[in-house]
Structures are given as C-alpha cells and as structure tokens.
Amino acid sequence: MTERIVVIGADAAGMSAAAQAKRIAGDAVEIVAFERGGQSSYSACGIPYWVAGDVDELERLIARSPDAHRRNGIDLRMRTEVTEIDLAAGRVTVHDLAAGRTYSEGFDSLVIATGAVPVRPPLPGADADGVFGVQTLDDGAALLADLDHAKPRRAVVVGGGYIGVEMAEAMVRHGLAVTVVDQSAQPMSTLDPDMAAAVHRAMEGIGIDVRTGTAVTGFETGADRRIRAVLTAGGPIPADVVVLGLGVRPNTALAREAGLPLGDHGGLRTNVQMQVLGHDQVWAGGDCTEVLNLVSGQHQHVPLGTHANKHGRVIGHNLAGSYATFPGVVGTAVSKVCHLEIARTGLRERDATRAGFGYVTVTVQSTTKAGYFPGTQQMTVKMIAERLTGRLLGVQIVGYEGSAKRIDTAATALWNRMTVEDMTALDLGYAPPFAPVWDPILVAARQAAAAVRRAGTGRLLSGPGGYRTRGPARPLCPGHEPPPKHGARATLRRTIRRWRR
Numbered sequence: 001m002t003e004r005i006v007v008i009g010a011d012a013a014g015m016s017a018a019a020q021a022k023r024i025a026g027d028a029v030e031i032v033a034f035e036r037g038g039q040s041s042y043s044a045c046g047i048p049y050w051v052a053g054d055v056d057e058l059e060r061l062i063a064r065s066p067d068a069h070r071r072n073g074i075d076l077r078m079r080t081e082v083t084e085i086d087l088a089a090g091r092v093t094v095h096d097l098a099a100g101r102t103y104s105e106g107f108d109s110l111v112i113a114t115g116a117v118p119v120r121p122p123l124p125g126a127d128a129d130g131v132f133g134v135q136t137l138d139d140g141a142a143l144l145a146d147l148d149h150a151k152p153r154r155a156v157v158v159g160g161g162y163i164g165v166e167m168a169e170a171m172v173r174h175g176l177a178v179t180v181v182d183q184s185a186q187p188m189s190t191l192d193p194d195m196a197a198a199v200h201r202a203m204e205g206i207g208i209d210v211r212t213g214t215a216v217t218g219f220e221t222g223a224d225r226r227i228r229a230v231l232t233a234g235g236p237i238p239a240d241v242v243v244l245g246l247g248v249r250p251n252t253a254l255a256r257e258a259g260l261p262l263g264d265h266g267g268l269r270t271n272v273q274m275q276v277l278g279h280d281q282v283w284a285g286g287d288c289t290e291v292l293n294l295v296s297g298q299h300q301h302v303p304l305g306t307h308a309n310k311h312g313r314v315i316g317h318n319l320a321g322s323y324a325t326f327p328g329v330v331g332t333a334v335s336k337v338c339h340l341e342i343a344r345t346g347l348r349e350r351d352a353t354r355a356g357f358g359y360v361t362v363t364v365q366s367t368t369k370a371g372y373f374p375g376t377q378q379m380t381v382k383m384i385a386e387r388l389t390g391r392l393l394g395v396q397i398v399g400y401e402g403s404a405k406r407i408d409t410a411a412t413a414l415w416n417r418m419t420v421e422d423m424t425a426l427d428l429g430y431a432p433p434f435a436p437v438w439d440p441i442l443v444a445a446r447q448a449a450a451a452v453r454r455a456g457t458g459r460l461l462s463g464p465g466g467y468r469t470r471g472p473a474r475p476l477c478p479g480h481e482p483p484p485k486h487g488a489r490a491t492l493r494r495t496i497r498r499w500r501r
C-alpha cells in the first residue's frame with residue numbers, strides 16, 4: 001500500500017526529507033508538500049552575500065526549484081499555507097493563497113518543517129517603509145530594490161548577532177554609513193566577551209559605529225511613513241534604511257495548536273530519529289525543533305541550515321523504512337565580518353558554568369601560515385577544557401583568512417569527547433602556506449593540557465567560573481589520586497618506619 005506523506009514547509013528540512021524518502025522508497029510513497037512562500041529549497045544563508053554583491057542573482061541561491069521537485073515525483077504546492085493539523089483524523093487544512101481556496105488533505109505520516117519566525121520588536125514604527133528583515137529571498141529582494149531606488153546613505157542594523165554582523169558588512173559594501181545597535185554588552189554574543197571584543201574592534205576598523213548596551217525604544221518615521229531614525233535610550237540614530245537581525249524563534253504555533261509537545265525554548269521535541277515525542281506518525285526537523293547539545297547535555301534551539309539539512313535526510317531515511325539518527329549538536333558555527341573570520345564550537349565560559357563544569361581556559365595568539373610566509377595573518381584561539389578530566393568543552397577562533405574552518409578540528413574532537421591532552425598528538429596537516437609547524441589548534445591544546453595539569457595540582461589562582469584554583473589538589477581523572485602532600489608523605493614514612501620496627 002502506498003504511504004501518504006504530507007510535508008509542511010519546502011525549504012532545507014522539509015524538502016531534504018521529501019527528496020530522500022522519494023529517492024529511497026520511490027512509488028511506495030506519495031508525497032504532498034505545502035509551501036506558503038514563492039521559493040523552495042533556497043539558501044537563506046546566502047542572503048547577506050547576495051545583498052553584499054558576492055552572489056550576483058537570486059536564482060543562484062535556489063538549490064532546487066518547485067518544478068525540479070515535481071519532476072522527481074513530489075507534489076509540491078506553492079503559495080499554499082497549512083492552517084490546521086488534525087492529528088486524530090490524520091488531515092491538514094490548507095489555504096491556497098493564490099486561488100483563495102481552502103481544502104484538506106489526508107496523511108499517513110506528517111513532516112513538520114515550518115522553520116523559524118524572525119523576532120520583530122513590538123515597537124511603534126517597526127513596520128515603516130525602509131525597515132527590512134532578511135529571513136526570506138523576498139526580504140532580500142525588497143532590500144536590494146530599496147537600496148537601488150531610495151539610495152539611502154545611512155543604515156542602522158538592529159542586532160549584533162551573526163546575521164546582523166553579516167548584514168552590516170553588506171551595507172558597508174554598498175557605501176552606506178552603518179551603525180549596529182545591540183542591547184547586549186557585546187556584538188556576537190555567541191562568543192565570550194574577550195573574543196567578541198576582537199570582532200567589535202574589527203567592525204569599528206571598517207567604519208561601523210557599534211553601539212552595544214543600547215536598547216531600541218522605537219522607530220521615527222516621516223509623513224511619508226518612511227524611516228527617519230531608530231530611537232534608543234541614548235538618543236535617536238538617524239537612518240535611511242534599517243535592517244532587523246534580532247534572531248528567530250521556532251515557528252511552532254500550528255504544532256502547539258495541534259497539541260504536539262514543545263520544549264523550554266518553544267521548539268518541537270523529537271527522539272533521535274526526528275519523530276515527535278509520543279507521536280509515531282509525526283516527524284519534525286530544522287528550525288522548528290530543539291536539539292540536544294552533546295557537550296552540555298541540554299536541549300537548545302540552534303537554528304542553522306547545516307542541522308536542518310541533516311534532520312531532513314534523517315527523516316527521509318526513516319520515512320522510507322530505512323534507519324538514520326540525529327544524535328545532537330556540539331554548537332559549531334562560523335561567520336565573518338569583512339576579512340575577520342569568526343568561529344565557535346562547544347560551550348562558552350558561561351555555558352560551561354551553567355552546565356556545572358569546572359574548567360580551565362587558555363587563549364593563544366598565533367598565525368594562519370608559517371610566520372615567515374607571505375600573507376600570514378593573526379589568529380586567536382580560545383580553548384576551554386574540563387578542569388578535572390581535561391575533556392575539551394569548547395573552542396572559539398577569531399582571525400583572518402584560513403582561521404574559521406580550523407574550528408572543524410575542534411568540533412570533531414568535541415564530538416569524540418577527546419581530552420585536550422589527546423588533541424596535542426593530532427596529526428594535523430602542515431606546510432608553510434597553510435599553517436605554522438605547530439598549528440594554532442595544537443598550541444592551544446598543549447597549553448590547555450598544561451593548564452589542566454596545573455589545575456590538578458592546585459597551582460593556578462582562582463578566577464571566574466572556578467577554572468583556576470588554590471584548593472586542594474584534584475585528581476586529573478576519576479580514580480587517579482594526586483600524590484600526597486609533603487606533610488602526608490612524612491606521616492606515611494613515619495608509619496612505615498613504625499611497622500618495620
């Protein structure tokens with residue numbers, strides 16, 4: 001009997017699931033996918049680079065068009081929104097936005113891949129002309145059209161996360177005077193403050209006015225409803241165009257109304273096969289779900305395309321009767337602002353503290369190539385290791401060309417629960433155009449391993465997060481007790497002498 005699968009959302013997670021299931025199961029599955037927007041399988045990740053001019057046209061950001069999916073046997077219905085899920089009846093209600101028609105479709109299995117909704121400040125003027133989000137290709141097209149027609153001179157980017165930072169660079173490259181406003185104390189709050197400081201300096205270095213600790217209180221518009229200024233507690237910031245990069249939250253209103261279980265961060269909770277907990281016929285993946293952080297052991301909302309694609313592939317396999325799992329994430333992400341590359345994996349100091357780890361940190365300054373090699377540039381690596389066991393907990397990298405993707409070595413080490421001592425022996429590639437003879441990751445691992453050993457003998461001084469200690473010596477690993485102190489040794493010698501007598 002043919003299994004009927006309904007997919008809600010036709011981007012990374014949804015269409016990866018649909019394509020994978022069709023590839024494996026062929027005619028044994030009938031797949032109907034609904035997408036309320038105008039594009040399928042597109043790269044939102046490419047929007048900042050399209051706006052900046054690195055990518056010349058929208059079509060290049062579309063991995064697979066609706067027609068290409070249809071040719072592969074998937075009944076993809078565009079501009080059609082799912083408005084209700086009836087789990088008991090196994091039906092969805094859909095609204096064809098173009099035809100204005102509402103109808104329902106039945107399913108044996110349902111895939112929820114509705115993505116995320118961008119955070120919009122509920123402030124007066126937030127919907128003014130000249131205020132743009134960058135969630136969809138239509139958003140990117142609208143912003144580019146505005147840059148072309150309105151010829152703004154001053155841009156304000158609200159939010160200093162990775163999307164805000166990438167969009168700030170895009171605005172600089174259009175020749176605009178750019179201000180980034182963020183209510184937190186640093187841009188890139190996915191980094192520790194010491195590493196984010198380098199990003200802050202690099203942004204200022206390319207002329208971006210970075211206003212941290214600054215909350216937006218409203219948007220001032222002219223009589224023509226066009227944005228004039230972003231209002232903050234520190235005064236108005238004149239703006240001809242505003243880009244909102246305030247992050248996203250899981251798009252789970254439909255799922256919640258259907259009674260499906262949500263986690264603390266508002267995302268759908270699934271098992272490792274991406275089956276919604278307690279609902280064997282419902283699968284979910286991508287930005288609408290929460291994932292397990294394998295380092296902290298806690299569930300998180302990590303809205304990244306890399307996870308959405310993997311989720312989709314896992315769902316597709318399982319729907320087709322094959323078997324695949326998504327065990328979790330270690331928190332790896334890369335970004336850049338102009339030539340400065342930014343990377344992170346694992347836990348920041350505050351995450352490690354929250355998760356209950358005692359830890360050591362080291363920060364090393366190194367170079368991207370051999371020190372004598374033309375074009376070698378600076379990079380900084382911060383490494384965090386568990387104080388007791390030396391287990392790697394996290395790495396952050398800020399540096400120039402060739403820095404960011406070194407994070408993958410650290411991500412692999414984290415995935416395999418390696419200690420920093422293990423990492424010191426990694427066989428990493430070396431030739432002068434690519435790395436110093438001691439790769440910066442190896443240098444950081446060596447120093448972190450030394451810090452773990454010192455912490456074990458109590459020779460470090462105390463600091464935030466408890467990563468340096470004056471306290472009694474601790475075992476390096478469970479069951480491995482440190483040698484007794486001098487006084488204890490003397491007592492032991494006296495006891496042995498007494499036995500011998």
Ligand SMILES: Cc1cc2nc3c(=O)[nH]c(=O)nc-3n(C[C@H](O)[C@H](O)[C@H](O)COP(=O)(O)OP(=O)(O)OC[C@H]3O[C@@H](n4cnc5c(N)ncnc54)[C@H](O)[C@@H]3O)c2cc1C
Pocket residue numbers: 008009010011012013014034035036037043044045046047048080081082083113114115116134135136163251254285286287288303304305306307308
């Ligand atoms: C500007 C930007 C830059 C990014 N850069 C990166 C990056 O560098 N690296 C990275 O890993 N990630 C990046 N991301 C994140 C990445 O794009 C997302 O994680 C990924 O697109 C999530 O895929 P998804 O399928 O879960 O959701 P989405 O891509 O959001 O797709 C969900 C789809 O569901 C549709 N939908 C929602 N509700 C309904 C409904 N009721 N009925 C029908 N259709 C519905 C939506 O229209 C949408 O097309 C970036 C995102 C943005 C916005």
